[in-house]
Amino acid sequence: MKPGPTWSYDDAPLKPRFRSQGxxxxxxxxxxxxxxxxxxxxxxxxxxxxxxxxxxxxIARASLLGLDHLDLAPLMARLISPGILRVIRFTFWQALLSTVLTLVLALPGAYVFARYRFPGKQMIQALVTVPFVLPAVVVAAAFNTVLGPTSGLSRWLGVDLRYTLAAILIAHVFYNYAVVVRMVRGFWSTLDPYLEEAARTLGASPWRVFWEITLPLLLPVVVTAGALVFIFCFTSFGVVLILGGPRFATLEVEIYRQTINFANLPLAAALSLMQILFTLVMTSVYARLQRHISRPLELKPQWATERSPRTPLEIGFLAVNILVMVVLLALPLLTLVIRSFGAGLQYYATLxxxxxxxxxxxxxxxxxxxxxxxxxxxxxxxxxxxxxxxxxxxxxxxxxxxxxxxxxxxxxxxxxxxxxxxxxxxxxxxxxxxxxxxxxxxxxxxxxxxxxxxxxxxxxxxxxxxxxxxxxxxxxxxxxxxxxxxxxxxxxxxxxxxxxxxxxxxxxxxxxxxxxxxxxxxxxxxxxxxxxxxxxxxxxxxxxxxxxxxxxxxxxxxxxxxxxxxxxxx
Amino acid sequence: MTFLEIDAICKTYDGAPLLRDVSLSVERGEIISLLGASGSGKTTLLRIIAGLEVSESGRVLLDGQDMTHIPVHQRGVVLMFQEYALFPHRTVAENVGFGLRMQGRPRSEIQARVSEMLGLVGLAGFDGRSVVQLSGGERQRVALARSLAPEPGLLLLDEPLGSLDRNLRERLLEDLALILRRVGVTAIVVTHDQTEAFSLADRVALLHDARVVQVGAPETIYRRPATPWVARFLGLTNLLPAVRVARDQVDTALGSLSLDSAQWTVGTASTDGYGRGIVLIPPWGIHLTDEGARANVFTATVSRAIFQGRTTELWLRTGETTLALTLELTDGTPRVGAAVRVWIDPGTLCWFQSDPEAPPDAVTQMRS
Structure with a gap:
């Protein structure tokens, strides 16, 4: 499943704004x-x-197929093979790495969007969201091009990054950057900046303000966004299938391979059952976390909290973040488009x-x-x-x-x-x-x-x-x-x-x-x-x-x- | 010695001047009130003093030291925000102790001081409460305790009662004045409410049109406003177009009025000068009288009488002109249509010379 636009950013729209009296x-x-x-x-x-x-x-029936009485042993035997355990381990591992990497890159981006006013902000904000709506195959194709042997990046690094863990991670960051930015920015921009200012006038250095005030207040939404990204990466399919190559498989990819390549439907079903259980647990954790996001704070409208960057440091910080967005988000898509015209209109014509x-x-x-x-x-x-x-x-x-x-x-x-x-x-x-x-x-x-x-x-x-x-x-x-x-x-x-x-x-x-x-x-x-x-x-x-x-x-x-x-x- | 020196601060917002050459000095232990309409730049001035905003020119000197390059958290200037900005993820005690913790004080000392502060603001025993559950008045007190706890050199209060409803406001105003006096802190209070300014401050600085228009003790400002704007801002609305024909004489629509310029202690330029201008007749300077013809006694017809409790607004017509005069009456309100005689006390009158640049009808517009 592609980590597509699958979740609500906030649950507000689900609640009726005006209670129906019927x-x-x-x-x-x-x-x-x-x-x-x-x-x-x-x-x-x-x-x-x-x-x-x-x-x-x-699926449940197929995974227990051939059992006369309820005996989970054969099912467990199918699942507890070194190959499958490796798949499960890798699924968790890559999801965790992707989540951490996405948070590290996207949190500064969320800050920039939450607090700074700058020319082109609306446009860049929209641009950042674009990857989120792209099909996994398109993203995989784009990164295949960027990371492939003929790209400038690979020649510069001297390695073909395709079919590596790095490729999977980069594509996942590309996908989920917008998830974190949109969720965290939305919350951050309503955080009263006076709280931070009050802490400063009470003698807290900028660093302490961040640790004592900003981070604790943001933590619920950061954890929730992280959980969502983790679920997306955990169930990522197209990206891993295409960019990971034969060496890497998540549960999703393994289900696909067992079905399509090996026609081993009972094993595929058993894996699916496991996948369903995992996602069920993670989803309920996510739903719990999401309920805890909204603290009874005085929320500020966005226009009241954003301002222009002033010091050279702030301007530099903004510039670096925009650079990250452009390189990470725009470059792969641009490369895809440019390379699709690599032979003039020939590729299109042959379609x-x-x-x-x-x-x-x-x-x-x-x-x-x-x-x-x-x-x-x-x-x-x-x-x-x-x-x-x-x-x-x-x-x-x-x-x-x-x-x-x-x-x-x-x-x-x-x-x-x-x-x-x-x-x-x-x-x-x-x-x-x-x-x-x-x-x-x-x-x-x-x-x-x-x-x-x-x-x-x-x-x-x-x-x-x-x-x-x-x-x-x-x-x-x-x-x-x-x-x-x-x-x-x-x-x-x-x-x-x-x-x-x-x-x-x-x-x-x-x-x-x-x-x-x-x-x-x-x-x-x-x-x-x-x-x-x-x-x-x-x-x-x-x-x-x-x-x-x-x-x-x-x-x-x-x-x-x-x-x-x-x-x-x- | 001057403790805080604000020196020629200029600040523009979106191209419009917000503060123009604002200068002000505050003595140690003094409480100053910045009074002005909303949007007059009061809050911005506070934020500049705290270091949260940067002025385009001018300096802030605290205890003789230039604050320009001192970061916010090292200034020892605490700002109490209008909506209090209490940390929602901290308890009452943690909020109050925050500044002390930043100073690296030992835990036992923080605990003692927090209790002392909560006692001072009348919230003893609130230590473990969540600030989210507090009422508006309680939040205001926690904010005050939090601001006072680290013993700031200078305390800035931005509309300290502005977020409270009217009844609570009056009660907390007395408490606030009392607490500030007892602690003896140097403070600047921003407010748009003259009652607040007068009851809290030793001196009041009036901000209008990005400038400080008058600084003085509350009584001085009230008795001798420096400009017609100040008079109107303070609710003194008996402003009549006038021409000053002699040192102690103006001609108005009422007729010729004598003044007593010897009583003027405020040496502002507007109290001197001749020609076109405005005269202020304060309500306490108007008396109904039975006396016959003499200086400053006029006959008028009551065209409207509006009973307002302690005061009555009388609309008096003399000749072609209708004037509204607010006066404090001790006995019965005159009937509409009655002819009355009023005496205007020359010692209470203030004279403002018109801006020579202003168009001639600017004076009449002031009335509308």
Whole structure:
């Protein structure tokens, strides 16, 4: 699973800003609405049951397959092999290293964004977020280019950094820099600078102010951001698969290899089960941490806390941080684009050619067609399900159970999901294996939490008296929806749609497990091109990555533009 | 000897001057109040003294030493912030003891001093409480204790009562004045409220339009405001356009008024000079009288009478002009339409010469 935009930065948008009064007063109308709300939930719930819980059950069954009675010994025997233990150790180790490295680099960046006002700040801030929305294959392709033997960096260092731990770590920092910056900056910028100033006038040196005041106050949010980065890196798939090469495998990659390369489904299922347990534990830790972030402090608006850098030291500090951002974040993407034009327009031109080289060769244009088709269908389905879920949740007033239920897929890795589909979707009435529809269902499941999180806060921000006024003026509930609620929430619907579309375009983990070889999507095609020899294949991978990157960046810009003002959630 | 010397401080904000050539000296043990409307640069001046902001020119001398290159934490100047800036992750005792810990005092001494300070502000026994749970008034006291604990050479208070509601404010004002006196600390208090300024300070410095317009004891400032702005700021609104025709004589819409310039002790330029200007008739200088024609006695018709409790605002019409005069009446309010005679005490009048640059109607605009 790509460490994509999967988590909320703060839980504020999940809480209703204006409590809906329906359902609380126990009047007939309210009860009627509550029943209608549950009816709305039926379809999304059935979807979740079939395409989320059922595959998970399939994994659990497969990993205990062949056991007449409940005996965990064979399962343990499969898992406790030196090879698997090494994979588990490496998964933790690389996640830990990536997290520490990301925090070290991103915390100063968060400070700069939280406290300084400087020209181009908005733009750089947006730029920093771009990597976060890029598909893992694009990132892997970019770093493949930057770290590969022909790049300036490798020639300068005299080593090929591809297929090393360093490559994995750098790509993870690239991905998660924005996570830390956005989470920590958001909190830091509301920290009252007077606290630090008060400490200074009371005789604390700048260093002591940091240790005694700033750090303790920031610690909850830093730890939470670190936990999130750790989860992302722990479940990282595309980056490790492509940049790590055959020597490195995380649990995710191992599940993929055991499935695709060795067809050892029982072992893959056992690994998946373990992966599910790990992520479940980490996610609940994260959720606990997140609740502790908000201290009852006097929060300041950002404009009141930021200022221009003054001393040469401050200006230098700012410059170094911006340099880090540019080198770390912009350079790989620029290199990718430039190299994709390495042979003029040839790489792009050949995307349109149909030069069959092998049995499984599929023209690139077909992959683009597949991706677009799947993305459009995903958008439609995710929007419909998301709207039903949001309306039901909002009509009832918020319910943590519904929230939790529909956010659950966020905590499940895409590769695991793919494996679950492989194991369960092969028998009627669900003989969907190898169909485009199955890919669409997988993408919808991944996208659904984002769609809900886009739409729900916007609906909840509608003041109840607006609905009441419309009703008093004679509007039926359907009319209220059509005339008041949806027109107010249309931007959120658009954001949800763009989210669904870009997530589907970039999804790699689940797709790589379930897509038939002759039905690749763009990310799958990029992966295939990258793993084949020859500069033309490589160039075509870069060209497709560039196209996909542009699609995602356009989507990202659209989301930023359309997003209703207010607290941001991903 | 002067303890704090603020010397020709200049500061601009977004190109607009915030402080222009501001100079002020403070004696050891003295409490000075910086009084001015919001946005007059008072807080900025405090922050410059503390070292939290840098002035564009000018110096701050503390005990004869130039503070320009002394970092904030080595100045021995403590600033008490308007919203108190209590450390939310620390208890009450930890907050109060913070400055002492920075000074590296031994733990037992810190403990003793913290208790002493909490006792002083009336919060004995609050040591282990979380500051988050305190009420507004309690927070204010903790902030005060925290600021006083390290025995700062200079204490700066930014609107110390500004975040409290009205009733609490009046009560805590007395306490604050008492505590500051008892400790004997040198202090500068920024406030926009004249009652606060007058009850806390030995001397008041009025800031207006980025400048110090007047410095003096509260009574002096109130009796002899240096400019029409000061008069209006202090709520003295009986300002009439006038022409000074002789040393002790001005012509106004009321008629000719005598002054007693011998009473003027304030040697500001505005008390001298002739020609166009403004005369201030303070409420305590106006008396209803039964006397016949003599200097400074006028007949007027009451056009409105607004009972305001201790005072009554009378709108008097003489000829073509309507004037609002606030006066303190001891017995009954005159009826509307009644003819009254008023005597204006020459010794209470203040005269301000108009800025020769100002357009002639600037004076009339001041009334509106």
């Amino acid at each position: 359902g609380k007063q126990g009047s007939d109308g309210a009860r009627g609405r509550s029943v209608a709300a549950y009816a709305l939930l039926v379809v999304p719930f059935v979807f979740l049951l079939i395409f989320y819980f059922y595959p998970l059950v399939g 349109f050619e149909d030069s069959r080289q092998g049995v499984f060769y599929v023209p690139p244009l077909a992959a683009v067609g597949n991706s677009l088709k799947i993305a459009l269908m995903t958008t439609g389905l995710a929007l419909a399900l998301g709207l039903m879920t949001s309306l039901a949740t909002y009509r009832r007033g918020s319910s943590w159970l519904i929230d939790a239920l529909f956010m659950l897929p966020l905590g499940t890795s895409a590769v695991t999901l793919g494996l679950g589909y492989l194991l369960t979707m092969d028998r009627p009435p669900l003989a969907l294996r190898g169909t485009v529809a199955l890919i669409m269902f997988a993408h919808t499941l991944v996208a659904l939490p984002f769609v809900v999180r886009s739409i729900l806060p916007s609906l909840q921000s509608i003041q109840p008296n607006l609905r009441e006024a419309a009703a008093l003026l004679g509007a039926s509930p359907v009319r209220v929806l059509a005339e008041v609620e949806l027109p107010i929430a249309w931007r959120a619907l658009a954001v949800g749609a763009v989210f669904a579309f870009t997530i589907s375009m970039g999804e790699f983990g689940a797709t790589s497990m379930i897509a038939r070889p002759e039905m690749p999507t763009i990310p799958v095609a990029i992966y295939r091109f990258l793993s084949r020899p020859g500069s033309l294949n490589y160039g075509q991978a870069l060209a497709m990555s560039t196209i996909l990157m542009v699609v995602c960046v356009v989507g990202f810009v659209a989301i930023e533009r359309l997003r209703p003002p207010g607290p941001q959630a991903f």
